[in-house]
Every structure is written in C-alpha cells, then in structure tokens.
Amino acid sequence: MNDTIAAQATPSGRGGVGIIRVSGPGSSAIAQAVLGKLPKPRYADYLAFRDNHGAVIDIGLALYFPAPHSFTGEDVLELHGHGGPVVMDLLLATVIQHGARLARPGEFSERAFYNDKLDLTQAEAIADLIEAGSEQAARAALRSLQGEFSRAVNQLVTLITELRVYVEASIDFAEENIDFLKQGQVHERLSALQAQLREVKQQAHQGSVLNEGIRVVLAGQPNAGKSSVLNALAGHEAAIVTPVAGTTRDLLREEIQLEGMPLHIIDTAGLRDSSDVVEQEGIRRTWRAIERADCVVLVVDNNLGWQDADTKILQQVPVQLPVIVVHNKIDQDQWGQTPMIYQSQHDQKSQTPLVHIKLSALTGAGIPLLTQQLKQQAGYSTTGSGNFTARRRHLSALEQTEQALRRAGVQTDQQQAELVAEELRLAQQALGEITGAVSSDDLLGKIFASFCIGK
Template structure:
C-alpha cells in the first residue's frame, strides 16, 4: 500500500453547486480513532455515538456555528472506506460547505489531514477490501448512468454478481491448474492425466461459462457506452429526415437543396435502454465548395470511427454507380445497413431483407415513419441486444479485453490438450495466463498505474 493511501483525507462528497443537502466526508486513515475523536470534538463540540445520527452545530475555531446538520461517525472497519469515517451532512450551499471543509482541514493539520484526490475514498474502499475493482468502477458508472437500464445494470455490478462470476471462473481455473501442476511434479506417473482427471471436460465447461459471462459483459458495455451510428450517403437521400425520424424531433434542417448539411449533427436516443449516438453527416459527392468539402472530409472521419454505418439510398433510383463508389470506401469490419429511403415516393412497402453480398437492407420512409421500427430492431440486433436480459452487468472495455484475452489462452490450452503428445507445461502456462487476465478484472492482479488511471476519473469526494 502506498504511503499516501493511508493519509487522513477530507472532501465535499456532494456535487458542485447549490443543493438542499451537502456532505463533507473525512476518512482518518493511519491517524485512526484518536484523530477521529479529536475531529468530532473540534467540529461538533461532542463525541458521537457510532452509526447514530446526531443533530449538532458545525463549529468554527471560535466556537461559533458555521451550520447545523447531521453528523455520523463510522468506526473502522464498518465504513465505506474501511477506515474511521466522519460525515457532516449540512445545507448544500457551496460557501458554507467550503467553510466546513476548511475548518476540518485546519483541525486535522496536526495529524496530516489533507484534501482528497478524485476517487480516493473509493480507492480506499478497494485497497481495504470493502469493494473489488469491478465494484469500485460500478460506483462511478452508477453516478454517470444515462439510461434506466444502465443504472440498473450498474447497481447489479455494485452488488457483486459480475465479480462473483469472475471469482467462480478463477476458482475453476485454479482447481484445474492444481491437477496439472501436481502431475508435472510427478512425471514418472504413467497416467493419461487429461483422461483420468477429465481435464478436457473441465476446460470445456470453464470455456462455456466464460463465453456466457462475456456475452453479458458485452451487452453491459453497450449499455454503458452506447452505439455510434453514422448516417452516410449522397446528398438529398434523406439522412437529416431519418435523424429527425429516429429522434422524434426536428433536429436537422431538411430542404430539397443538395448540400444543406455541411457539418455533422449528433443526437443520442434510447432504444430498449441502449444509447444510440446518431450522427447525420454531409452528403458524399465531388464538390468545389470549400466549406462543403471540409464537411465531407469530416464525414469520412466519422465513418472510420463508427460502430454501425447506415448507407442511405433513394429507393426510386436504387444503388447508383456513385453509391457503389461510396460503399467501396467503407472500412472493413464495420457493420453496414443499406437503407432504401423514400419508399412512399417509390410505391414500395417498408421491409427488411438480405441484400447483395449478404448485407442487410431496410426499406423505409423517413417522412411517413413506415419501416423505422424495422431499422431500430436491426440496430438492436447488430448491438447484440437480448430482450429481458436482467442479468446484464455494466462492464467496461477493459473488462471485455481481459475476458477476450482469457478466452484466447483457454483456447490455446484446449489446443495443447488435443495434441497427441500432451504438452502439460504449456497447458499449465495457458491456464496461468487466463487466471491472471480474470484476476485483473477484480483487481487481484492489477498494476498501480492502472489503478491511478481508473480512480482519477472519479469525482472528488467519491
């Protein structure tokens, strides 16, 4: 544990600005109970009963009240940080909260109390085994959740089911490693280990469980980050109209003049709780207009970063040579949905079908709304969304990377197991690497540098 991870710390724990209630939190670290008692007498004028709400004045250096409110004392280890903690809950004015905080710092100067850094209270909770790293990340995810589904999933992650799934996987891998390494210690035993210990079966069951966890985590990451959907195509095919139809509001200017949209227009909508970041872009064509040209360059930049590209075409004309040139420039690996717009003018119904080359194609009318629901369903399908998946955890990209790495090592372990000449040392090594990847999710195998990055993204006071 780093020395500064045991310093006494204090911060305003509520959001900046005015509010009905504001909280100043102190965690006493290595200074311990004696410092907590001193702070209580200096700030509240009395000792506080543990875990009991007391209505007291918050007093300054002259004994006068700065504010009045609720004081709560949580002795270690039964607190959020696992240390002795004092919380002062007063009125939520920024000036009065600053006065109380400055008074607390002055009181704690002789035992080293300092201002807390972003995320430092939750970092203490992690370091003192009150939360694992995945649960600690769920704290900030819960605060930042932009949809109801994301908030519920963050709450589930904070309760620990994601961590428990990871711990079960780790235990299974450890048990299998134990058999393998025991066999390596006794090479003279002429036993087909893989058959005798059902190692292949155990490994297959671990991989199956890991795949299920990855599927839930991928959906949880989608809830957290959302899907970037770029509308692309020639001018006047109805990109801005489709943005307005998906958003249910007149966000983009719609005219019959080609080149009306010269820069991107972005809007986030929710479909089944998933944030869809819809980006309307400039029409793609050859132009001498400098402003429009810059807009087109930015369009291609957005397409390169997209999770999904909606390639809009005019249903009356179908795919023109210009459309084929545009489609040829789309980046490899990015899902593309061909959207045949203006079906109301072409006399065609809304429909979803498989187009040329296996690409998905949606017939719709952004003007009348026919076929819009089909497009929403197709975007959910691309996102891997499963209706009613209440077990989803709000995962992060680093979790997905770790799970992918673990899956890769287990796949290599399976390959070694299937070789005629069993290479048990390589089998054991792949299991060890998979275990390290899984442990990185909960923080049992995590560098201090990674911890610094993660907790620096928290707000101060949390």
C-alpha cells in the same frame, strides 16, 4: 494513504441537505474541533458545526464511522448540514483548515478498494449506479455492486486455477505428461470453462450495452438523407438538412435513449470524390468515425437505387462491422410507399446477410423498423434480468480470456503441456484485471479518476 481527505458528497447547488464527507486518520480530531466532541459511532448526533474561531456555521447531523466499519475502511466523519453552496464551502474550508485535504475524483472509492471494502467491479458499479440512465441500467449496476459480477468472474478464476494445477502437475511428471493431456480430461474441462465464460460474456455484454450503448454511424453518398435520418431518430432538428449535396461537413453527434439503452448516433459528411479541402477533411473524419463504430447505417436514396458508389462504400467498411442499409425517401416511390425490412446476401462478407430497411426520414414511416433493428443489432433485450453492469474494459478482458482458452485448446491437441499452462496463466491474468486482483496502478488510477469528486 496516511492523510485525511474531504469532499462534498452531495451535488453542488442548493438542496435541503448537503453532506461533507471526511475520511482518514484525522477524522476524529476534525470531529472534535468542529463539533466539540466525537459522536457515538454510527449514531446520528444533532450538533452545531463551528469554524476555527468557534463561530457556528450551521447546525446539523454528524455521524462518525470508526475504521474499519466504514465505506472507505478508514475513520469516516459525515457532516449533514443545510445544502446551500455557502454553508457547504465554509464547512469544507473549516475541515481543510483542520488538516484534511480536498479529495481527488473517486478517491473515496479508491480507498475502499485498497482497504478491500470493494473490488474493482464493485467500485465501478457505484459510478454506474449513480450515472445510470434507466431503471434497467440501475438494476444491473446494483447487481454488480452486490458482487454478482465478481462472483461469476472469481468462479471462472477458480476453475482455471484448478486446471492449471492439473496441467502443471503433468509437467512435473514429465514421463506421464502425454497421458495427462491425452486423457481428454483437459479438453473436457476446457470446454466446460469456455461454456461458462460465454455465459458471463453474454451477461456482461448486455450490461455494457445498457451502460455505454452503441455507436451508430450514418454514412452514405451526399444528399441520401443521412442528416434527415438523424433528425428522425433524435426527434428534433439536430442537423441541417438542405437539397445541397455536401451540406454536412463535420461529424455531428446525438445521443438518444432506446428503452433505456443509450444510442450514440453520428451524422457524417457524404462520401464522394471531392476537390474541396473542407469536404475532404469531412470525408476523412467520416471514415475515422466508421472505424470506431459498432454499427454502420448506410443511407441510400431509394429514388436513385443502388449505385456503384454505394458498393464502393460498402467494400471499404471493415468486414466485421454490422451494416444496415437504409433505402430512404420511399414517400416518393411510385411503386409503393410501405416501409419494409428484408435481407440480402452480402457479396463481400457472405457470412452475415445484409439487412435492408425501406423508410422515409421525411414522414417518419419505417423509422421504428430501424430502431428495432438497432436494438437487435446491439444484442439488447429488455428481459435480461440477470445482467450486471459492465464496461468495455470488462468485455475486452473477457475476450482475451476466451482467446487464451482457445489457444490452450490448440496446445492441448499438440501435447504441449507447458504452453497449455502458459495460456491458462494468461487467461487467469485477464480475468484478474476485471476485479482488480492483478491490475496495474496506471489502470487503477485511470479508472478512479473517471469518477466524480466526493465518490
């Protein structure tokens, strides 16, 4: 990282102000060349910006942040000009002629990370804050940016480290080994750890739901009204609806916001045995979408009632996936047209009851029951003020930690001190991936590349 990078920090297009940011050892020389002087550190200086022939490109504010007191930890120069695309391009071209190169997406944050200005969750929180789709999501991102998530994770790391030291000491004193594990100390500390981990997971889960939302797949037999349910949820005619069975053949995605939570809804081809190759491919894609879903809404035609084909579909849905059964078209029900929600025992997966909702996609009656249920399914609550922004990658690391701790508990029962120590090491490693303490370059590269240029 000996080179100097530059990018427009403000969005492209027209605006009152546009900012070119430069970071790296060449910043001060570039300031001299463009401004004719080095501005006083951290003071706004009103100056002419000149190209390399000395012609004035723009007049604006220049700010200079010498290392290490800058966003990236390097020398940083900010040129605040007028936010027109021509001015910004000329200014950026000039800076590049003076030795900077165009920054890759996320490269400013990446440098801040390598210079210990931010840890990984904080760098990700910047991206999340910028991309936040709701006030709640923005608040959660800010909490992570301020280091709350990292602090919670680091606390867990400290506890695990202490326990590791304790267990590993017991290995070194082999004769007393058994006593160590028997004393119950290890168990006690493990369960305290697990309880604390659960809390962090809960908060992170909320954050990830706010951030990424959940994927809901609408599935069911042809003509049940899946596309109609999608349209009712989306509030506009996103999908084609016809009385022809087999209307939808491809996956159709819509994103809606439920009180700040993004909901990715996927409409699919109706499931049936078909000899039509196009339809077969559509059905194959339906199952692929179901495999990746967070929740399946199984739509059935209330007029036809529950059919064997529906049982077959339900049996094929992966066991752990929550299913909501929507009984659609109640506007045609002669026994009653009031929307309602109820539960039934799940014949296959008896642990969680099935939720049923009677509604009409045509009139919209009962649709709020469905959105309510989806929010509940996502574990989403608007009252959670203690959330921090989180991503799926964080959740899976927390999940791995949890599993390692569980295995450590089993090994403790079996008096296998070495194996307990190993599981604790794995738990610690999984947590380290969250903050970036033990992440591979590959992972880091991927994370930063997902940011936009100028960040």
